[in-house]
Each structure stands twice: as C-alpha cells, then as structure tokens.
Amino acid sequence: MSIQARRERERAERERLIITAARTLAEAEGWEAVTTRRLAERVEYSQPVLYSHFKGKDAIMAAVAVEGCADMAVDLRAARTSTDDPRQALAAVGAAYAGFAERRPALYDAMFSLIVDLPFATPEAPAPLQAAFGELSQALEPLAGDDDLGLLTETFWSGLHGLVTLMRSGRLPREAHERRLAILVDRFSQRP
Amino acid sequence: MSIQARRERERAERERLIITAARTLAEAEGWEAVTTRRLAERVEYSQPVLYSHFKGKDAIMAAVAVEGCADMAVDLRAARTSTDDPRQALAAVGAAYAGFAERRPALYDAMFSLIVDLPFATPEAPAPLQAAFGELSQALEPLAGDDDLGLLTETFWSGLHGLVTLMRSGRLPREAHERRLAILVDRFSQRP
DNA sequence: CGACAACTCTAGCACCGCTAGCTCTCCTGT
DNA sequence: ACAGGAGAGCTAGCGGTGCTAGAGTTGTCG
Numbered sequence: 419m420s421i422q423a424r425r426e427r428e429r430a431e432r433e434r435l436i437i438t439a440a441r442t443l444a445e446a447e448g449w450e451a452v453t454t455r456r457l458a459e460r461v462e463y464s465q466p467v468l469y470s471h472f473k474g475k476d477a478i479m480a481a482v483a484v485e486g487c488a489d490m491a492v493d494l495r496a497a498r499t500s501t502d503d504p505r506q507a508l509a510a511v512g513a514a515y516a517g518f519a520e521r522r523p524a525l526y527d528a529m530f531s532l533i534v535d536l537p538f539a540t541p542e543a544p545a546p547l548q549a550a551f552g553e554l555s556q557a558l559e560p561l562a563g564d565d566d567l568g569l570l571t572e573t574f575w576s577g578l579h580g581l582v583t584l585m586r587s588g589r590l591p592r593e594a595h596e597r598r599l600a601i602l603v604d605r606f607s608q609r610p
Numbered sequence: 611m612s613i614q615a616r617r618e619r620e621r622a623e624r625e626r627l628i629i630t631a632a633r634t635l636a637e638a639e640g641w642e643a644v645t646t647r648r649l650a651e652r653v654e655y656s657q658p659v660l661y662s663h664f665k666g667k668d669a670i671m672a673a674v675a676v677e678g679c680a681d682m683a684v685d686l687r688a689a690r691t692s693t694d695d696p697r698q699a700l701a702a703v704g705a706a707y708a709g710f711a712e713r714r715p716a717l718y719d720a721m722f723s724l725i726v727d728l729p730f731a732t733p734e735a736p737a738p739l740q741a742a743f744g745e746l747s748q749a750l751e752p753l754a755g756d757d758d759l760g761l762l763t764e765t766f767w768s769g770l771h772g773l774v775t776l777m778r779s780g781r782l783p784r785e786a787h788e789r790r791l792a793i794l795v796d797r798f799s800q801r802p
Numbered sequence: 803c804g805a806c807a808a809c810t811c812t813a814g815c816a817c818c819g820c821t822a823g824c825t826c827t828c829c830t831g832t
Numbered sequence: 833a834c835a836g837g838a839g840a841g842c843t844a845g846c847g848g849t850g851c852t853a854g855a856g857t858t859g860t861c862g
Contacts, residue, residue, distance in 0.1 A: 425808095454850060464811050466852070475850065530781065538781040565793055572782055573769070573793045579776055580768030589722065589730040590764055601757055601765045605797040646819060656842055658821070667819065809858075818849060825842075832834090 433471045435461050441482045444524035449479070449532065479528045480535045486525035488546035490518050494553035504560035505607045511557040512578060512603045516595070519582040530579060539572075551575070563608050570606075577602045625663045627653050633674045636716035641671070641724065671720045672727045678717035680738035682710050686745035696752035697799045703749040704770060704795045708787070711774040722771060731764075743767070755800050762798075769794045 439460040444452050454475060458465045472478045497514035498507050519526040529547075537543050555571040562570050581598055584590045590598070631652040635644050646667060650657045664670045689706035690699050711718040721739075729735050747763040754762050773790055776782040782790070 453848085455848090465850090466812095467810065469851070470809085530776070531779075534780050539783045566789070569786055569789050570793055572776075572786070573773065573790045573797075576772030576776055576782070576790070576794070577765070577769040578772070580770070580772030581765065583775070584722070584764075584768055584771055587723075588726050590768070591731045594761055594764070597758070597761050598765045598768070601762055602768070605765075645817080647817085657819090658843095659841065661820070662840080803862105805860105805862090807858105807860085809856105811854105811856075813853090813855095815852080816850100819847100821846080822844090823842100824844100825840100827840080828838095830835105830837085832836100 429471075432461070432463075432467075436468060436471055436478065437481045437485065440478050441485065441525070444482065444528070445522060449524055449527060452479075476533045476535050479533045482525065483528040483533065483536060484544045484546055486522070486529045487544065487550045489522070489525070490515070490529070491546055491549040491553055493518050494550060494557075498553055498557045504557075505603070508557050508561060508607055509600070509603045511554060512599055515554075515578045516582055516599060519586070523586060526582070531583060558606065561606065561608050574602075574606050577606070621663075624653070624655075624659075628660060628663060628670065629673045629677065632670050633677065633717070636674065636720070637714060641716055641719060644671075668725050668727050671725045674717065675720040675725065675728060676736045676738055678714065678721045679736065679742045681714070681717070682707070682721070683738055683741040683745055685710050686742060686749075690745055690749045696749075697795070700749050700753060700799060701792070701795045703746060704791055707746075707770045708774055708791060711778070715778060718774070723775060750798065753798065753800050766794075766798050769798070 436457070440452055440457055443457065443460060452475075454465050454468055457478070458468060461467075468478065472481070493514045494511055497510035500510050501507050536547070538547065551571065554575055555567060558571055558574055559567060581590070581595070581602065585592060585595055628649065632644055632649055635649065635652060644667075646657050646660055649670070650660055653659075660670065664673070685706045686703055689702035692702050693699050728739070730739070743763065746767055747759060750763055750766055751759060773782070773787070773794065777784060777787055
C-alpha cells in the first residue's frame with residue numbers, strides 16, 4: 419500500500435513540475451515557445467510522459483491558467499481592500515487587473531485569450547477563477563444600482579479585457595492607457 | 611507596354627483570387643483550416659506563388675482583415691443612421707458590432723484578434739479600418755460630454771470587443787448577451 | 803528467483819510555414 | 833524567323849509542430 423502511495427506522490431510531484439516548467443517557459447518566452455519537445459526537455463522526461471499526465475498541450479495550459487487565476491485573485495483582493503471608498507476601490511481593482519495582464523502576459527493569455535477547455539461561467543468553474551471573478555464583483559457591488567450584479571461584473575470585466583487585449587496587440591496606443599481606464603471606471607461608477 | 615499591363619492586371623486578379631479564397635475558406639472552416647497548402651490548392655497554384663504576392667500567411671490575413679473592416683463599417687453606418695435618437699443609435703451600433711462578430715467570426719478574428727501586422731491607431735491605418743472606427747466615434751459624439759471623443763471611442767470599442775471575444779471563447783454565457791450589451795450601452799449613454 | 807505488470811523511451815506520423823533552385827515558357831532584339 | 837535571355841511557377845525539401853504506436857526496461861510480487 420505504501421509503495422502505491424509513494425508512486426502516486428511522485429506522480430503528483432512530476433505533474434507540478436510540468437506545470438511550473440510550462441509556466442516558467444511561457445512567462446519567459448511566450449506560449450509560442452512552449453512546445454511539447456522543449457517542455458519535455460525542461461522536465462527531463464520524454465514527450466509521451468506529458469501525455470500520461472495531460473490530455474494535450476491545451477490541458478497543460480489550462481492547469482497554468484488556474485494557477486494564474488489564483489495569483490490574480492490575490493492582486494485584485496489587495497487592490498479592492500486598499501481603500502474604503504467604493505470608487506477608489508473600483509479604480510484600484512481595474513488598475514490591478516490591467517497591471518496583472520501587463521506584467522504577466524503569458525499567464526493572462528492562458529487564462530482569458532487562448533484555451534477554451536476550462537469551464538467558465540458555471541458552478542464547475544475552478545475555484546480560483548471564481549475567486550478572481552468574485553473580487554471584481556465585490557468591487558462593483560456598492561456601485562451596482564439597479565443592475566444585476568453578475569451581469570454588471572461580466573460587462574465591466576469585458577471592458578477591462580478589451581482594453582488590455584487591444585492594447586497588447588498594438589491596436590490601441592499604450593500612452594493613453596491610464597486615461598482609457600479612467601473613463602471605463604468612471605462609467606461604471608454610477609453618476610452622482 | 612500593353613503586354614506589361616496585361617500581366618499586371620492578371621497578377622492583380624490572382625491576388626484578389628487568393629484573398630477571396632482565404633476569406634471563403636476561413637469563414638467556412640476557421641483560420642486554423644487556412645493553411646498555405648490548402649489555400650494554394652484552392653487557387654490552383656503552387657504554394658510559392660502565394661509568397662510572390664504576400665510576405666507570408668499573416669499578410670494574407672491582413673488583406674482579408676482590411677476587407678472585413680470595410681464590411682463592418684457599412685453595417686455600423688447603417689445602424690448609426692437608422693435613428694435620430696443618440697442613445698438608440700449607440701445601442702444599434704453596439705448590436706451591429708456584436709452581430710458582425712457573431713455572424714463572421716473568422717473575419718472578426720483577422721481584424722481584431724489574430725494578426726498584428728496592420729497599423730492601427732496611426733494615420734497610416736487602412737482607410738476601411740478608420741472608417742469603422744469613425745462610425746463608432748460618430749455614434750458616441752452626441753453623448754461624449756466632457757470626455758475626449760477619441761479615448762471614449764477606444765474605451766467603448768474595448769467594451770464591445772471584450773464582450774464579443776469572451777462570449778465567443780465560452781467565457782461568458784451566451785444567453786445574457788443582450789442584457790450585457792444593454793448595460794454597456796447604458797453606461798456609455800451619459801446619465802440624465 | 804522468475805514472471806508479470808507498469809512505466810518510459812525511441813521512432814515515426816501527418817501536418818505546418820516557408821524557400822532554394824531547376825525548368826520551361828514566352829517576350830525581345832537582331 | 834529565330835536565338836537568347838529574363839521571368840514566372842514548379843518540385844522538392846528544411847526544420848519545426850502536436851501527438852502516438854510499439855518496443856524495451858524497470859521494479860514488484862508470488
């Protein structure tokens with residue numbers, strides 16, 4: 419029984435090794451540099467080993483994405499609780515979101531741009547993902563007014579996501595980023 | 611001289627053929643199905659011919675994207691001029707934008723998600739692209755208030771883009787699309 | 803100690819974007 | 833009218849991709 423246990427433990431460790439290797443490589447050189455060959459080399463196993471842990475490359479990216487959600491949730495929470503004023507809090511959360519996407523583009527892409535394997539807007543969505551969404555939601559709650567909080571959060575999230583992706587792909591000029599963000603936050607802080 | 615002219619004309623025709631073939635194939639099966647081999651087969655030339663017209667696959671997608679912008683600009687204009695009420699016009703433009711993305715996902719991806727070769731927020735941006743942006747801008751103009759119109763347009767565009775991409779990648783539930791769109795439009799129609 | 807089961811590796815498939823270099827056609831100048 | 837040359841399009845191939853079948857090795861248990 420103990421042998422079985424050790425094997426499972428070692429397997430779990432190796433799985434973590436794969437995930438962190440993928441994440442490290444992606445953050446250093448982008449996802450296009452994360453090939454199954456290079457990843458296998460990094461973890462010092464052969465390619466097929468990856469497929470005994472994950473269904474495919476997408477599943478590895480999904481695992482990295484879940485980790486990324488947890489990280490982002492931490493950032494968002496810190497921003498949200500940094501002030502008592504609801505509008506300042508929303509501005510801080512928006513800035514934290516954009517900052518995360520800017521600082522960790524590969525992680526952000528895995529979470530919100532690339533793969534689709536992850537269940538999102540359902541109860542089966544991974545907890546870290548729900549946590550990150552929850553932070554946005556709580557930041558908006560005092561400002562929701564008559565709108566449905568869930569839908570309002572989704573819409574605000576869309577705004578942030580659009581800003582971030584269009585800027586990162588070169589479709590929006592970088593220099594006006596803060597001002598665009600301010601406009602978005604302002605529009606989601608109910609008028610007086 | 612006339613021989614030269616005929617050759618250039620034939621070349622231009624073939625270039626159009628390539629672009630429309632790429633567009634057709636992408637709209638039918640998605641961009642991942644558009645490979646240089648399949649595209650070459652469709653136009654009944656060998657692969658290298660593609661490279662005598664375009665620097666690479668990205669350049670072909672860019673050409674398709676420009677066409678797509680022209681199409682979208684038409685849709686947006688029709689929506690914008692469908693009513694005199696500024697808020698209804700903005701709602702119509704938002705719906706037209708989302709409808710375009712829904713109806714022609716491959717075209718939309720080429721324009722706003724995939725390639726980066728195109729110059730965007732500069733005077734050198736292709737005219738059709740500026741036209742599409744201009745429609746958004748004109749729809750927002752009556753509602754801009756104190757905000758810079760350009761930045762406001764970029765921010766509203768981001769909201770639409772976020773809604774569309776997150777929904778299409780399965781990260782936002784489809785059924786609430788209209789209500790999210792309504793929230794976005796509402797937030798960008800200055801409060802009374 | 804030998805047989806079996808589980809695991810990992812080598813090798814290879816079908817595909818990708820892209821290009822070097824040969825061939826052949828067709829226009830040009832005498 | 834014809835030889836020469838330029839240009840265009842082809843075949844073939846490079847180095848890569850995600851993924852997998854099947855061989856081989858390793859470690860466990862009767």
